[in-house]
Amino acid sequence: MGRAEERRARQKGARRAKRAAKSGGIRRFFTWKWVLGYVLGLCALLVGAFFVLYLWVDVPPANAAAKAEANIYKYSDGTIMAKTGDVNRESVPLSKIPKEVQHTFVAAENKDFFSDSGVSFTGTARGLINTALGRGKQGGSTITQQYVKNYYLSQEQTVSRKLKELVISLKVDQQKSKDYILAGYINTSYYGRGAYGIQAAARAYYDKDVEDLSVAQGAYLASVLQAPSQYDWSAAGPNGKRLVKNRWNYVLNNMVEKDWLPKSEREGMKFPVPVEPRPIPGLDGQAGYFIKAAEAELLKAGVNENEFGAGGWTVTLNIDKKKQKALEKAVRTELTDKLDPKKRKVDGDAQVGAVSVDPKSGGIVAMYGGAGYTEHWTNNATRSDYQPASTFKPLILASALENGSTTQDSTPITSSTVYDGTSRRPVKGSLTGFAPPNEDNKSYGPISVQKAMNNSVNSVFAQMAVDVGLDKVKSTAIDLGMSKDAGGFDVRPAMSLGVMGASPKDMAGVYATLDNHGKKVTPAIVKSAEKGDERPQLPDPTNGQAISRGAADSVTSVLTGVVDDGTGQAVRQQGQAVAGKTGTSDDNKSAWFSGYTPDLVTSVGMFGELKGVGKQVSLKGTAGGGRVNGGDFPARIWAAYTQSALNGQKASKFDLDTDMGAAVKPPAPPSSSETSESPSSSPSASESTSESPSSSPSSSPSDSGSPSATSSGSPSAPGSPSAPDPSTSSSDDDDGGVLRRDQQ
Incomplete structure (x- = not known):
């Protein structure tokens, strides 16, 4: 073997030894036992780490x-009206x-x-x-x-x-x-x-x-x-x-x-193709008014404000979609389409509020709050800063009947009791002097309560309020649904002209209570509310007897005369029984018509509000006319809405438990001997000759007083019932309810 070959052999052996040494070292550290130990150790480490993590991490509160969530608002039929929340x-x-x-x-x-x-x-x-x-x-x-x-x-x-x-x-x-x-x-x-x-x-x-x-x-x-x-x-x-x-x-x-x-x-299943996407309704239009009114009701019922604000509520309203559309259309066709603020500045100051109620359930089936929540944030349907004027007069009669009140000479007050209707006649029996003018300062002389209601004679109802007792009148009004905290609700003779504050919602409730035979109706916009399994207990909108059925039905009977033969003739509908009352406030700042059928009660208020300022101003000249009376735009809105809302329903009659008022069938004419003995048979006859030739119930002898109704003295005795005057004639327009500030 040469030296070169020997050298190569040594090098080859060295490489083998090196590989062997390396292989032995790896085996020493990576035998299967060692690998298993490493794996088990790693698993134990991971389990330990997870255990620590399990102990360390708690279930956090919800993000x-x-x-x-959104709050969902629905119409009475379950269709979505609006959603609020991000x-x-x-x-x-x-x-x-x-x-x-x-x-x-x-x-x-x-x-x-x-x-x-x-x-x-x-x-x-x-x-x-x-x-x-x-x-x-x-x-x-x-x-x-x-x-x-x-x-x-x-x-x-x-x-x-x-x-x-x-x-x-x-x-x-x-x-x-x-x-x-x-x-x-x-x-x-x-x-x-x-x-x-x-x-x-x-x-x-x-x-x-x-x-x-x-x-x-x-x-x-x-x-x-x-x-x-x-x-x-x-x-x-x-x-x-x-x-x-x-x-x-x-x-x-x-x-x-x-x-x-x-x-x-x-x-057998087919793929269910979804509907096209639609925008989520918001607060525009009337929806904003509904939502705010509903929220106020729920908070009053005990729902926590913060909880409600967090969302997740489904609120079903009593608003009937068909009736709501009818109300909005009536306001538009009977008033807003006729307004031209560019031509007449006063047209920009006209506001309308209306509330329509089912008298049996107490549900608000339609409401008009104004031009739209995003345009006019104050809800005209629930605002109570305007006077209800002569729509308050029926409450005075209701109190008289409920309390069995009498006149100054102890004559029972009924629809046929005769009062002195002289304009500016000072009231008798009051410590506070008061002599209100009638509409256009017109004097009526001796006039029955029925005729005085038909023509809204201020002097008669001022005296009647004093006869009943102002405290009693206020108490009855509150029982019927007026707010005891209303501004201007002071116990004084001027109260008889409706100088306190009230909203269309308030007046709708009052008249619904009359329609409901005296059973209290508190108009409610919320039908139900729920969040998950939570359902707050809402108050019953029809609960308790406010006044007796006899008193309520008698007032309803009298109010049919206002429609058939008085200031509310604009709302008469063929075959349909209607009762109601007009009202026009001090300085013509508000005008009203509140009326009802057996199935529907609606109060319409029209208000003068200086645009952008909120100050109360006169409505005179609106839409190019003169004085705005309750028998004008409010009554026409009421009539157009009611006719549409009740379209398709059979005309109904009031079921009244009373023997007085215009809705009662007149008794048989008295004999000649009875006529000569009792002057009470003549008032309505003489009054009817001066009325329109219509054969309405209110011009019947049922308006005449009993003998005791006319036995208290001469027409000239202020505050006393009087003998009839054949020359008495009816008013040619709305009641007015006029009272200057310096006369209040």
Whole structure:
């Protein structure tokens, strides 16, 4: 062997020795026992770390976004009127979601939801790895994990958030029922179209409440959760529509597999194409007035203001969609279309408020608050800073009848009692001097209460209020629904002209109580309210007897004369019984008509308000006319609305328990001998000769007084009932209710 070969042999041996030494070292440290020990140690370390994490991480409070909800407002028929709040979410209890619809979500996301531990370790591990590698959002989470992410955590994609999700999901699964978790998941998920939660989604995609969803529709909503924007049928391209249909089929097939859906039913299902998206209604138009009025009612009923402000309430109103449209149209056609503020400055100052009530239920079925909440924030229907004027007069008569009151000479006050209707006649029996003028300073002389109501004779009702007792009049008014805290409601003779403050809502309640035979009606705009399983106890709108039926029905009977033969003739309707009263306030700052049929009560107020300032001003000259009386625009609005609102209904008559007033059939004419003995048979006859030739009930002998009604003295005795004067004539227009400030 040469020296070169020897050298190569030594080098080769050295390399072998080196490899052997290296191999032996690795084996010493990486035998299978060592590998197993390393794995077990690592597992123990991970378990220990997870245990520490489990102890360290608590279930946090819900995040603000998850709790944010809209308040939903609906018409009486259940259709949505408006939503308030930044988040369109309305949580519903699981009991409202059909069982089959519940199963669509489980079939779509987590078939083993009802039996799992709340987490998917493989899915979570895959998510952690993908998140760490920056691969973005990954699926594989259970329903519990998705609920935890939505309700307790955030949507950020980080390893720490995924670990927290795992721990909290385990704890939530242990602490909460599966139904609780499923309800939370369904109510917090985002479905697209701005809808959070299944109720908002049901409305957005199928225009129905969740309890009315079909299985097919539920399966679509469960499918759309995977990719709301891509799977929204109205915006999806061909590929998106194909994918959501595949997903829909997948959900239904899983339901069949889990025996949640019969195979035969599954085979007959067709894909439920959603409706086109529509904007969410807001506070514009009349809706803003409704919402604020409803909120005020609920807070008064005890609902916590902060809780209500947090959202999640479904509030159903008594507003009838058809009647509401009729009221808005009546205001437009009878008044606002005739206004031209550019031509007449006063036209820009005219405001209208109206409230219409079902007298049997007490529900506000229609309300007009003004031009629109975003244009005129004060609700004209509920404002009480204007005088109701002569619409207050029926309350004086109601108090007289309820209290069995008499005149100054002890004559019982009835519809046929005769008073002195001389304008500016000083009242008798009052410590406070008062001599109110009649409309146009017209004197009537001896006049029956019925005729005085028909023509709204101020001097008669000023004296009657004193005869009854001003304290008693105020008490009756409050019992009927007037606010005891109304401005100007002072116990003084001027009260008889309605100089206190009142709203159309107040007056609608008063007249509804009369219509309801004296049973108290407090108009309510809220029909029901609920948040999840919470339902506040709302007061009964018709509760308690305010005045006796006899007194209420007698006033109703008298008020039919105002319509048939007095200042309210503009509202007469063929065959339909109507009772009502006009009113025009001091300096023509307000004009009213409050009236009713057996089925509907409506009060319309027209107010002069300096635009942009809020100061009360005169309505005179509105729409190019002169003085605005209650028998003018308010009565015409009332008539147009009532005719439309009752269209299709059979004309009705009042069921009255009374023997007085214009609605009562007149008795047989007395014999000649009776006539000569009793002057009381002549008042109505003489009065009727001066009225219009219509054969209305109010011109009948039923208006005449009994012998005692005319036995108290001559017409010249102020404040005393008087003998009839054949020359008496009726007023040619509204009552006016006029009282200058210096005469109050």
